Amino acid sequence: MKGQIMSITVRYILLQCFFWCLYAFPWSFTAVYLSRCGISNTGIGLVTGVSSVLSVILQPALISVTVKYKCINFKNVLAFSAVIFIIFGAVMLFNKTPEVTLVSFLVVSTLSASVPSVISIICMEYINSGIPVNFGLARGLGSISYAVLVFVTGKMVSTLGADVLVPVYIFFSAAWLIVVIIMKMPESNMKKKDNKITVRELFRENKEFLPFLAASVLLFMSHFMINGFLIKKITDVGGNSFHLGVSLFISAAVELPVMSCIVLIIRRFGIKNIIVICSVFFVLKTIVLLFADDVSAVYVSQFMQFGAFAIYTPASVYYVNMTLKEKYRATGQAMTGAATLGIGSALGNITGGAVIDNYDINTMLWFALVFAGAGCGILLVQKILHKNFSIGKAVLRTYRR
Numbered sequence: 001m002k003g004q005i006m007s008i009t010v011r012y013i014l015l016q017c018f019f020w021c022l023y024a025f026p027w028s029f030t031a032v033y034l035s036r037c038g039i040s041n042t043g044i045g046l047v048t049g050v051s052s053v054l055s056v057i058l059q060p061a062l063i064s065v066t067v068k069y070k071c072i073n074f075k076n077v078l079a080f081s082a083v084i085f086i087i088f089g090a091v092m093l094f095n096k097t098p099e100v101t102l103v104s105f106l107v108v109s110t111l112s113a114s115v116p117s118v119i120s121i122i123c124m125e126y127i128n129s130g131i132p133v134n135f136g137l138a139r140g141l142g143s144i145s146y147a148v149l150v151f152v153t154g155k156m157v158s159t160l161g162a163d164v165l166v167p168v169y170i171f172f173s174a175a176w177l178i179v180v181i182i183m184k185m186p187e188s189n190m191k192k193k194d195n196k197i198t199v200r201e202l203f204r205e206n207k208e209f210l211p212f213l214a215a216s217v218l219l220f221m222s223h224f225m226i227n228g229f230l231i232k233k234i235t236d237v238g239g240n241s242f243h244l245g246v247s248l249f250i251s252a253a254v255e256l257p258v259m260s261c262i263v264l265i266i267r268r269f270g271i272k273n274i275i276v277i278c279s280v281f282f283v284l285k286t287i288v289l290l291f292a293d294d295v296s297a298v299y300v301s302q303f304m305q306f307g308a309f310a311i312y313t314p315a316s317v318y319y320v321n322m323t324l325k326e327k328y329r330a331t332g333q334a335m336t337g338a339a340t341l342g343i344g345s346a347l348g349n350i351t352g353g354a355v356i357d358n359y360d361i362n363t364m365l366w367f368a369l370v371f372a373g374a375g376c377g378i379l380l381v382q383k384i385l386h387k388n389f390s391i392g393k394a395v396l397r398t399y400r401r
Helices: 002-028 030-036 041-068 074-094 098-128 135-160 162-182 199-205 209-228 230-236 241-253 255-260 262-269 271-290 295-307 309-323 326-358 361-400
Strands: none
Touching: 002 030, 002 098, 002 135, 002 162, 030 041, 030 098, 030 162, 041 074, 041 098, 041 326, 074 098, 074 162, 098 135, 098 309, 098 326, 135 162, 135 241, 135 255, 135 262, 135 309, 199 209, 199 326, 209 230, 209 271, 209 309, 209 326, 209 361, 230 241, 230 295, 230 361, 241 255, 241 295, 255 262, 255 295, 255 309, 262 271, 262 309, 271 295, 271 309, 271 361, 295 309, 309 326, 326 361
């Protein structure tokens, strides 16, 4: 049994690692590759914004179809996605015209932004079926793989040019497909019950979930504004692209140990407390970056990622699995992914770019601070109200006695 658990865990780790390596192509090298193919800055911004919006629609659709039809499972969805990645990668490899590249890039970026929810659900299905796969460890190693891939590929691009990006992307897409094929997926309990639910019913039965989603959108707007335009702040304090690479490596490096211990952290502090604490770190991280006057202060801000994105990402997955009833979990995971990687990403990048174009980087960081503060405020108010409500019920029960 231990050998089986280890085998499943290793394969799930590979699933995460190879996915985040292929994810780097459409989301970290967007401007580099599309500029090489003759696409304007307007076109590049359009691809990023549209793909983020489309992923908001696609994520719940993928989950809904998987849960609804018995002939489709999560493994089928991932395998189909991998095939699509490879096909459109091949199209970009052999046809570099701007029109074809733009459409192909839009497809792979939209799909790659939609798949993480499915990958998260698979891990929760393992856990719910009694197989203790460490989601935090797998996700943390995925972050490290992403950081290393971006660093190494960046060096390759500087030496060989942007044309090297597509072959690297195809290689990791193929590797990811192989891992998907050899994985043994857990039997989903979601198909055993009546899952014909509406979004209104989900929110009515889980009153804390809508504020959680709203806060997630705001927190990730702040996160993507900072990540997307971090180079602007670094150059503003006298740094360059080398310091950007160091900053990104720091933020990725601190994710692994924290994500690996996420189960222990949740047991110690409680999932709802963890979500609130993370939101406070989003605010603190933004404040440090806003008032940074040298590169070392930027490094400190990036180090504080350990308490913000590094914990919030896996904690949000556990939050949905632990607080929602079984029949709502798949939809809840999809909606969380849409709120963070979809709406949060789209609004964060669009707002950040617009503010910088009209003002400057520090003004943008003030906006990021407002968004992070609003998200933190929602979670704090919800926590306080829930606590008071629980105390009120206890007092009422005592009075009735």
